Amino acid sequence: MQQMSVTAGKDKPADSNRKIMIGLEVHGYLNMAESRAKLFCNCAINATAEPNTTICPVCTGQPGSKPMLPNREAIDKIVAIAAMLDCRINERLIFQRKHYSWPDMPTGYQRTMSGSYSVPVGQEGSFLGIGIEEVHLEEDPARWDPETGQVDYNRSGYPLVEIVTKPDFASSEEVRVWLRRLTATLSYIKAVNPDLGIKSDVNVSVAPDFGRVEIKNVNSFRSIVRAIEYETARQQREVKEGKKVSMETRAWRDGEGISVFMRQKETAVDYMFIPDPDLPAVKVTASEIKKIAEKLPEKPAAKIEKYVKQWKIDHVDAEVLSSEILLAGLFEKVAVVVNPILAARWLRRELLRVLNYNKKELEEVKLDERHMIQLLKLVESRRITDETAKGILEKLVEKQFDVGEYVRKNNLFAVAATDILEKYCEEAIAENPQAVADFKNGKEKALNFIIGSVMKKSRGKATPQQVTEILKRLIK
Numbered sequence: 001m002q003q004m005s006v007t008a009g010k011d012k013p014a015d016s017n018r019k020i021m022i023g024l025e026v027h028g029y030l031n032m033a034e035s036r037a038k039l040f041c042n043c044a045i046n047a048t049a050e051p052n053t054t055i056c057p058v059c060t061g062q063p064g065s066k067p068m069l070p071n072r073e074a075i076d077k078i079v080a081i082a083a084m085l086d087c088r089i090n091e092r093l094i095f096q097r098k099h100y101s102w103p104d105m106p107t108g109y110q111r112t113m114s115g116s117y118s119v120p121v122g123q124e125g126s127f128l129g130i131g132i133e134e135v136h137l138e139e140d141p142a143r144w145d146p147e148t149g150q151v152d153y154n155r156s157g158y159p160l161v162e163i164v165t166k167p168d169f170a171s172s173e174e175v176r177v178w179l180r181r182l183t184a185t186l187s188y189i190k191a192v193n194p195d196l197g198i199k200s201d202v203n204v205s206v207a208p209d210f211g212r213v214e215i216k217n218v219n220s221f222r223s224i225v226r227a228i229e230y231e232t233a234r235q236q237r238e239v240k241e242g243k244k245v246s247m248e249t250r251a252w253r254d255g256e257g258i259s260v261f262m263r264q265k266e267t268a269v270d271y272m273f274i275p276d277p278d279l280p281a282v283k284v285t286a287s288e289i290k291k292i293a294e295k296l297p298e299k300p301a302a303k304i305e306k307y308v309k310q311w312k313i314d315h316v317d318a319e320v321l322s323s324e325i326l327l328a329g330l331f332e333k334v335a336v337v338v339n340p341i342l343a344a345r346w347l348r349r350e351l352l353r354v355l356n357y358n359k360k361e362l363e364e365v366k367l368d369e370r371h372m373i374q375l376l377k378l379v380e381s382r383r384i385t386d387e388t389a390k391g392i393l394e395k396l397v398e399k400q401f402d403v404g405e406y407v408r409k410n411n412l413f414a415v416a417a418t419d420i421l422e423k424y425c426e427e428a429i430a431e432n433p434q435a436v437a438d439f440k441n442g443k444e445k446a447l448n449f450i451i452g453s454v455m456k457k458s459r460g461k462a463t464p465q466q467v468t469e470i471l472k473r474l475i476k
Contacts, residue, residue, distance in 0.1 A: 035071055035072075039137075040059070089284070140158040314344070354397050
């Protein structure tokens with residue numbers, strides 16, 4: 001299997017002589033599909049609600065209000081994420097108060113499992129060769145607009161996962177590939193809400209002995225890559241000019257494509273971490289961890305390796321097929337009956353083409369693998385043409401039906417009789433003398449025009465390969 005160039009972290013010690021060191025703090029909103037509630041209260045999670053309509057005294061920090069015990073669904077989801085990233089999972093989890101004075105946190109602190117005395121959910125993990133420092137749970141602040149001063153508390157208290165990597169990346173491209181595979185992996189367990197996206201704090205240092213610069217709240221893959229590239233170039237320019245690169249926090253201005261100074265880098269002391277006295281430690285037993293781990297699916301990286309090595313699938317096709325668990329599951333069911341390379345080509349190209357055209361997800365369609373197998377077996381045996389199969393697939397996305405019966409009922413079988421095809425080819429040759437002359441003069445593309453004429457005569461039921469062979473034999 002093709003590997004990313006970075007293999008540091010748990011699998012390989014970081015190279016102290018490496019010039020560029022990049023680490024991520026990836027934040028994502030947990031997918032609270034069952035409870036649809038915030039972390040410490042029963043307020044609904046609704047990203048489209050009018051501002052300040054899904055709030056209560058707890059998530060707005062009203063005096064005297066106390067948090068409820070943390071949402072159990074959030075605890076289970078965060079444990080599953082840590083397990084998918086091969087982390088050591090702690091059995092006693094403590095929430096801290098991270099103090100800071102900003103309008104987006106009315107209590108004056110954020111409840112988080114990070115900090116000086118914290119016990120994160122997962123530690124010492126590894127994902128695709130990148131070390132995972134920790135995985136922890138925290139509450140999201142409110143949405144504050146510093147331009148207008150307005151605050152929307154709907155988001156205050158949403159459960160967030162934070163995944164902190166070691167500084168094992170050496171380029172923006174490695175980060176881009178890694179993030180894409182991370183989101184695919186988390187989608188397998190429906191851990192992160194895809195509609196709310198992810199954001200990341202990016203840490204960049206151009207050498208181990210230079211200060212680490214953190215760029216806060218970068219909100220898309222594209223912006224993360226651009227921020228890394230800009231900050232790397234900025235620091236290298238500073239070093240070249242003989243300036244010192246100091247530890248600081250910067251903001252990313254996406255429209256301008258630049259980072260700007262915000263403040264000197266904070267330390268744990270600045271946040272005055274203390275264990276939250278309103279929240280008892282959360283206990284996760286070894287049996288609970290085992291139960292969650294046993295339900296985890298095979299990871300996309302393992303599927304890619306299996307598809308490439310065992311089934312000889314093209315690496316790009318393998319990556320696409322493994323990017324979504326339903327698509328991967330459909331492919332695996334079809335590939336044990338139909339030629340895997342044929343199945344990969346049709347699912348990766350034609351099925352996704354039809355879904356994209358109809359603006360549908362595979363989950364909505366509920367495509368029965370038996371019908372897909374019927375279709376591809378007919379293609380594999382050349383009993384129907386590719387064009388006929390594409391038309392049938394477009395109908396299958398709309399409504400499920402027996403493919404074999406449909407082909408028989410509508411007489412869609414490919415024209416295979418040589419005498420009939422020869423008749424069509426002779427007619428096409430007679431009708432297109434200029435194309436025939438061009439082909440004889442070495443213009444290979446001219447043959448495609450004649451093939452198209454034959455396909456029209458056969459109503460798309462002739463196989464292009466067979467037509468091509470007959471035409472080349474007849475045109476002398």
